[in-house]
Amino acid sequence: MERSNRQIIQKYLRHNKKFPHIWCPGCGNGVVLGCLLRAIDRIGWIKDDVVLVSGIGCSSRAPVYVDFNTLHTVHGRALAFATGVKLARPHLHVVTLMGDGDSVGIGGNHFVHACRRNIDMTAVIINNQIYGMTGGQVSPATPQGALSTTTVYGNLDQPFDISRLAEAAGATFVARSTTYHVKELEKVLGQAFRHVGFSVVEVVAGCPTTYGRRNKLGGPVEMMRWQKEKAVSVKKAREMAPEELAGRIVTGVLVDRDAPEYTREYEKIREAARAAQPEPTVEEDKVDRTGAEP
Amino acid sequence: MRPQGSRELLLQGNEAVVEGALAVGCTFYAGYPITPSTEIAEGLAARLPAVGGTFLQMEDEIGSLAACLGASLAGAKAMTATSGPGFSLMQELIGYGCVAEIPAVIVNVMRGGPSTGLPTSPSQGDVMQTRWGTHGDHPIIVLTASSVREAFDMTVRAFNLSEKYRNPVILLLDEVVGHMREKVRLPARGAVGRVDRIRPSMPPEWYAPYEETNTGVPPMAAFGDGYRYHVTGLVHDRMGFPTQQKTEIVQGVNRLFRKIERGFREICLTEEASTDDAEAVVVAYGSVARSAREAVEELRVQGRRAGLLRLQTLWPFPRAAFERILGRGTVRSFLVCEMNRGQVYREVLRVVRGRSEVHKLTRNDGELITPAEIAKALREWL
Ligand SMILES: Cc1ncc(C[n+]2csc(CCOP(=O)(O)OP(=O)(O)O)c2C)c(N)n1
Numbered sequence: 115m116e117r118s119n120r121q122i123i124q125k126y127l128r129h130n131k132k133f134p135h136i137w138c139p140g141c142g143n144g145v146v147l148g149c150l151l152r153a154i155d156r157i158g159w160i161k162d163d164v165v166l167v168s169g170i171g172c173s174s175r176a177p178v179y180v181d182f183n184t185l186h187t188v189h190g191r192a193l194a195f196a197t198g199v200k201l202a203r204p205h206l207h208v209v210t211l212m213g214d215g216d217s218v219g220i221g222g223n224h225f226v227h228a229c230r231r232n233i234d235m236t237a238v239i240i241n242n243q244i245y246g247m248t249g250g251q252v253s254p255a256t257p258q259g260a261l262s263t264t265t266v267y268g269n270l271d272q273p274f275d276i277s278r279l280a281e282a283a284g285a286t287f288v289a290r291s292t293t294y295h296v297k298e299l300e301k302v303l304g305q306a307f308r309h310v311g312f313s314v315v316e317v318v319a320g321c322p323t324t325y326g327r328r329n330k331l332g333g334p335v336e337m338m339r340w341q342k343e344k345a346v347s348v349k350k351a352r353e354m355a356p357e358e359l360a361g362r363i364v365t366g367v368l369v370d371r372d373a374p375e376y377t378r379e380y381e382k383i384r385e386a387a388r389a390a391q392p393e394p395t396v397e398e399d400k401v402d403r404t405g406a407e408p
Numbered sequence: 409m410r411p412q413g414s415r416e417l418l419l420q421g422n423e424a425v426v427e428g429a430l431a432v433g434c435t436f437y438a439g440y441p442i443t444p445s446t447e448i449a450e451g452l453a454a455r456l457p458a459v460g461g462t463f464l465q466m467e468d469e470i471g472s473l474a475a476c477l478g479a480s481l482a483g484a485k486a487m488t489a490t491s492g493p494g495f496s497l498m499q500e501l502i503g504y505g506c507v508a509e510i511p512a513v514i515v516n517v518m519r520g521g522p523s524t525g526l527p528t529s530p531s532q533g534d535v536m537q538t539r540w541g542t543h544g545d546h547p548i549i550v551l552t553a554s555s556v557r558e559a560f561d562m563t564v565r566a567f568n569l570s571e572k573y574r575n576p577v578i579l580l581l582d583e584v585v586g587h588m589r590e591k592v593r594l595p596a597r598g599a600v601g602r603v604d605r606i607r608p609s610m611p612p613e614w615y616a617p618y619e620e621t622n623t624g625v626p627p628m629a630a631f632g633d634g635y636r637y638h639v640t641g642l643v644h645d646r647m648g649f650p651t652q653q654k655t656e657i658v659q660g661v662n663r664l665f666r667k668i669e670r671g672f673r674e675i676c677l678t679e680e681a682s683t684d685d686a687e688a689v690v691v692a693y694g695s696v697a698r699s700a701r702e703a704v705e706e707l708r709v710q711g712r713r714a715g716l717l718r719l720q721t722l723w724p725f726p727r728a729a730f731e732r733i734l735g736r737g738t739v740r741s742f743l744v745c746e747m748n749r750g751q752v753y754r755e756v757l758r759v760v761r762g763r764s765e766v767h768k769l770t771r772n773d774g775e776l777i778t779p780a781e782i783a784k785a786l787r788e789w790l
């Protein structure tokens with residue numbers, strides 16, 4: 115049964131946390147959080163088993179508001195923390211939520227390595243093409259020529275295509291959507307969560323406060339309209355020439371393939387190691403040590 | 409199951425760290441190779457899977473410590489090991505571990521620095537970095553070892569203190585102790601004391617992950633145990649939620665210090681030899697303490713009143729041992745011997761406060777300090 119938004123709010127937002135949230139009016143972060151919660155609800159994950167990990171940035175503030183096990187780490191390292199959580203307790207559903215700067219700027223190294231390991235967890239990247247939290251500096255996803263407080267004369271750097279980066283690094287599920295396409299976003303998030311292996315969902319979002327204002331893109335509504343106009347589905351994109359695709363946002367599932375999943379493969383290694391050198395496991399080794407000195 | 413008696417082995421210090429970690433129930437290691445610490449990673453890569461644990465070689469040392477902290481939050485006893493350059497990369501996350509109160513053990517087998525420095529000659533140049541390397545006020549526990557057997561014991565103790573106080577603990581070894589081989593008798597598995605973090609027993613609605621308690625250490629739930637709580641590096645209230653309220657900030661940060669201060673007696677370890685009537689006391693730690701012991705014994709044979717204060721804990725600085733020795737009224741000078749330009753020396757000056765002379769004998773050329781050098785210096789002050 116589908117829950118209403120009110121029911122979703124009651125079930126998943128923390129009641130003991132002092133709202134309001136920190137996000138600006140018209141920010142895309144709330145849209146992504148809403149889709150993420152509805153997707154989790156549809157799958158029916160138990161809240162106790164969900165771990166939401168984030169880095170630092172406006173987008174990374176999301177976990178504090180929701181009633182899961184929530185881990186707000188440091189800038190860029192969310193995926194490395196998540197790797198530890200998942201390997202230590204593989205039955206947990208681990209989802210990381212990061213900004214574009216957090217995931218492919220300072221955290222770029224962890225990102226590509228997480229993609230290649232194929233651990234069963236999901237990286238949701240809110241790509242607002244700017245460093246929002248620190249007031250609008252250039253990010254590795256800022257388009258060439260765009261203005262920011264640190265590219266006052268226009269950005270020279272070529273931006274990362276985050277989804278293609280994920281694909282090249284070996285992610286076994288990659289999807290892209292926008293904060294305008296909420297139905298599609300909710301759907302691909304669900305697919306990513308269900309996927310066995312490392313999944314990446316890139317969400318093109320608007321930061322009207324810093325990026326929008328400086329680049330004269332209008333308010334939240336105009337930025338959403340831009341997402342709508344620029345978006346083209348994967349299917350359509352296949353029939354389009356590269357020059358037609360320039361500046362467009364290809365949305366939908368870009369990669370979906372099967373590959374051995376890390377935590378399951380690791381379990382096989384444990385079994386082989388145990389057979390080769392029988393040591394008492396940590397469980398078997400539990401003896402009464404009450405009163406032990408440190 | 410394998411027989412559980414004590415075992416006699418010829419081991420390297422780094423291998424003893426591996427044995428200690430396994431004996432105390434370490435189940436997770438993430439690291440990045442660097443000499444002279446790599447044998448720790450290699451040992452655990454072979455052994456952890458067989459006990460049902462996890463070994464990960466991460467993409468760098470930042471990711472390594474991040475993975476350890478994540479694993480610890482999910483209930484594992486986690487460790488990483490590195491040397492100077494990698495230890496520098498870990499600094500931001502050491503502070504995270506302190507403020508979010510996450511148990512973890514970080515071994516730093518020191519090599520000469522700064523930067524790539526002197527790979528991989530012995531040095532003790534990271535003493536102050538272990539104390540103040542991460543930004544902001546924070547409490548930290550730093551242990552050290554002078555022998556292979558002590559590397560085992562201190563690894564066990566590092567895990568136990570980190571679980572008990574919910575704080576990262578650093579085991580600071582020098583290259584000599586890490587690489588030297590000695591015959592050691594390791595205790596039987598069950599004879600090694602294990603301390604596990606206190607888990608919450610109250611219903612989840614009552615759980616406050618950062619609450620004030622008698623010991624200052626709140627119980628710690630693992631992710632997945634049914635206590636859904638928030639962990640952040642922002643200064644937080646008792647529920648773990650970010651706060652900017654002055655009273656909550658002060659309460660939270662001060663509790664971090666208070667919990668460690670309450671434990672000074674069991675945390676701050678030292679060993680004394682011939683200090684009862686000593687007029688000159690050598691202060692040393694790590695491999696240098698071995699040379700110091702020999703020098704003191706030699707002088708005693710010659711009838712000179714020399715003594716040794718060996719530091720096993722570096723931080724919190726074991727001030728009480730200095731008070732004890734000064735209280736006896738015989739000591740006229742301390743001689744601090746270390747492989748740096750005088751990091752512990754400054755600390756000794758600080759705690760002695762002019763009540764005796766304080767001298768130093770230091771080397772930073774990648775060579776050990778010999779017993780003869782220490783004996784010669786001691787004679788000057790006796
Ligand atoms: C190590 C470190 N460097 C810099 C910062 C400052 N900082 C905080 S958030 C941020 C950028 C965030 O941008 P992004 O990840 O794109 O997220 P957004 O705020 O746009 O959601 C930076 C540079 C920090 N917190 N830590």
Ligand code: SF4
Binds near residue numbers: 138140246320322
């Ligand atoms: S600054 Fe931008 S990203 Fe941050 S909350 Fe405001 S609109 Fe959102």
